[in-house]
Amino acid sequence: MLPAQPKTTKAKDIEYLRYKIRQLEGYRGISRTAETGLEAIQSGVTHEFISHSPSEAAAATGFLSALLTRLMGDKGAIVWIVKTKTVYAPGLLQFGLAPERIIFAHVPQDRDALWAMEECLRCKQLAAVVGEIREANLTATRRLQLAAEGTGATGFLLRHNPKRTDNTACATRWRVRPAPGITDHLPGLGAPAWHAELLRAKGSPPGEWHFAWQDGEIRTVHPAAKLQPIKLFAVGA
């Protein structure tokens, strides 16, 4: 039986080497002290968002728009590759994104969209690239990741209803679901909130958080209490 000591140093070595590789890939990883998974979303790499219903797709888009504002500020152009023309530009204003800095590219085919996204990631002048692409396997995401590493560009993949979600070369993979809005006991819908699941990330454990878009920035919040039905009028009274 092998002694315990060498085994642990071997494991440590491997952990250290993995850390070095991530550094070479331009990804710093998430620190142990990080409170939320937002720290996992860094520029210069690619991130993946998965959604399974139209509401989830809208939530993922909103979460992503909030992140774009947080990461990129208000400088530079963004290319947004859309599968169908559903993204409604005035809706982006809520998340602090000026719609006129976005160049939309309507590319229905995944094959062309992957090509277009890679081409955009190779362009240094763009602040970020968003791609609505349904299927992207390990090879495809690795190509995107390499392109992003080369230029330091940031890529976001929005995958709606993907058939396969096995392996990815993206730095993180998220699933964002809409959560009841933060109202502070006021009537109306309140601030948009999301329940974000970090399914996988390079060099950090998965996790779940609640985020909300409040006062022009993205914040971590505690899940809203179970909602009571609205009482518009007293039924049967």
Add this chain to the structure above:
Amino acid sequence: MNPRFISVWFPYLLTDWLARRHPELAKKPFVICDSDHGRIFVAATNVHAERAGIVRGMDLPDARALEPSVQKIDHEPCRAEKLLGAMADWCLRYTPSVSVDPPAGIFLDVTGCAHLMGGEKKLLKDLLLRFRGFGYETHAALADTPGTAWAVARYDHKKYIIPTGETKQALATLPPAALRLADDDAHTLSQLGITTNAQLFALPRATLTRRFGPGLCLRLDQALGDCRENLNLRRPAPVYSERLNAPEGILTAEGIAIALQKLLDALCRRLEADRKGLRAVEFTLFRVDGHVENLSIGTGRPSRKPAHLMRLFAEKFDKIDPGLGLELFILSAPHVEDMNPAQDGMFESEDGDRAALGELVDRLAARVGRKNIYRALPQASHLPERAIKLTEAMDEKPAAEWTRPLRPLHLLPAPEPIDVMAPVPDYPPLLFRRDGKLHRIRRADGPERIEPEWWIAKGTARDYYRLEDEDGNRYWIYRAGSYQPEKPSAWFLHGYFA
């Protein structure tokens, strides 16, 4: 410079084309037949059928009586026009100004072009040899006016080139029909005993106009060069154009790339000297078998960078079918714009950034189409469908303010009808059903009334509500029209909030 024109005539255009495609037909008499109210008549004949006495317009049974072995082939509409168009494109190798002359001819404006082929005689000989080599019976003539060239090509089989200034002599011996007259006019003239143009020239113009209307004198003037005839060109002659001959015939993608690189370098040098940049480029490839391939690209901003243009073309190389080899390449820039030297991106500046972005957009547009690359700008309208304006221009500034009320992040292309339970008038619904799934509403905002733009189209007002269901899904729905107690309202889902 003296204007010079070539008229080409294919007397057996359709039948020669068929014989070229089906070599077994070449030695047999055959006719192409069309039908009119159940009557089948001969629309075109080949040489062998014509020798048997069959002429155009004859009924098919009559033709069969003259030559029992004649084969009948059905007429294909528009085939002649398509064929002539392709032939005219092929003739772009001689001159950029080519026009189709239906039903069976082509005009070439070869003013100042002949020396490129070694003189008028060589040019005409080359043209005739090549067309005859393809299997088309071809007649052609070169003269000062399109009218004279037309007449000589069709009515004088001894002359090919009419020297400058000899137009009138050349026409004098030909019949008046050679002046492209209407059939009735030509017939009347022959009945009047006027069989040559010399007789026609001697008649006073006023009498002719009174008897035949203005058409005849116009044709006379056009043939004699007293009145300039404008040709309907296949494509406008580009100012910036480069050509490269490859007598060996090029077959490989590398070869085409080298040819294109050379042409682009030459074109861009010329543009640089003139301080111009191109917005559209057309690359024409001539195959040895007469087929012409065309590739075109566009750029979003004026450009004269060979490397950038090369990349745009590289996307399209796989569409080229070199066949048995490509013998001639022509690169032309039909659309150029002024471009200052500073725009070249010599310095890393904001301008250079914009140029790089423009090049990226060009590359995307070359693959997915320029209309699919767009920006969304605000438009002064409250209707959500009309509140944005999609533009292909990358530099366009917003002309209006964005509307400030909250708008959904995803808007459905068309509103979807939903079943709604809304017990209280003008209150948000309590639940709605869509695709068989029930959504219980927990929170709501609204209504926001958006009136129709009656000055554009009729419609009803919409009352929009923002809703949130038990799971936190946020919707944008509206009721069409105002609440009416006697009949149920129509409700629609229009979008999703994040």
